Amino acid sequence: MANRVEPKLTPALFEELQKERFVMIATCDHETGGPNVSAISWIYAKDEETILFAVDQRSRILENLKANPMAVITLIANESTYSISGKSFIAAEKLESVPLKLTLVQLDITNVRDVMFYGSKITVEPQYDKTYDKKAADRLDKQVMEALKKA
Template structure:
C-alpha cells in the first residue's frame, strides 16, 4: 500500500514552483463526472499544505470548483507520480494583462501514485508558443499574484 501524507514534503514543494505541467481533476458541475485540465501557473507554499494555481475566472475548472471543491492534482516529481487530494477555493477576479483568479488547494492527502516498480526517468516538458514578451509579462504578473 502506498504511503500517504497530509502535506507535500520539501522535495515536492520544490518541484511545484511553476513551469510544470500539473493535472487538475475536478468534478464537472453539470455531469458530475471527472474533468481533467492541465495547469502550469502554480506555486506550492513552503508549509506543503497549500498550492496556489492561477486560472482564468471563466475556466470550466473554476466553475466546477465553485460547485464541488474536492479536487486532485496529479504531477510528476522526485522520480515518481503523485496525487494530491484536497479542497479548493477560488479567489475574486484580479484585473491584470488578462483576468485571473487564484485557486487555492488545501492538501488533505498526498500519495505516491506510481504503479508498483515504476520510476519516472524523464518528466514532461513544454514550450510556450506565443509571443515571448507577452509570455514574460504574464509570468511576472501571475507569479506576483500567486505569492500574495
C-alpha cells in the same frame, strides 16, 4: 505494495512547486458529475499544506469547484507521480497585478499520495513550450507567479 500517503507536501515536492510547472487538475464536472481533467501551469505551493493556482475566469475548473470543492492535482516529479488531494475555494475573483482576468484558487491539502505503479520510475518529466510570443509569455508568467507568491 501500498503507496505512501502523506498529510502534506514533502520538502522535495514543496520545492518542486515553487515555480511554474505542468500539472493536471481533476475536478467533478458541474453538469455531468463525472471527472474533468485540465492541464494548468500557474501553480505555487504557499506552504506544505496549501497550493495556490490561477486560472482564466471563464475556466470550467471554476464552475466545477463551485459545485464541488474537492480536487486532485497530479504532479510528475522526482521520478514519480503524485496525487495531491484537497478542498479548494476561490481566494480572489481577480488576481491583482496581472493584465489577464485570472481567478486565484486555494487548495487546502488533505493528502499526498505517491501513485506511481510498482517497479517503475519516471525517466523524463513533461515539458512544454508556449506557442505565442515568447517575450510576452515570459512577462505574463513572471507577473502571474509573482502575484501567486504575494497572495
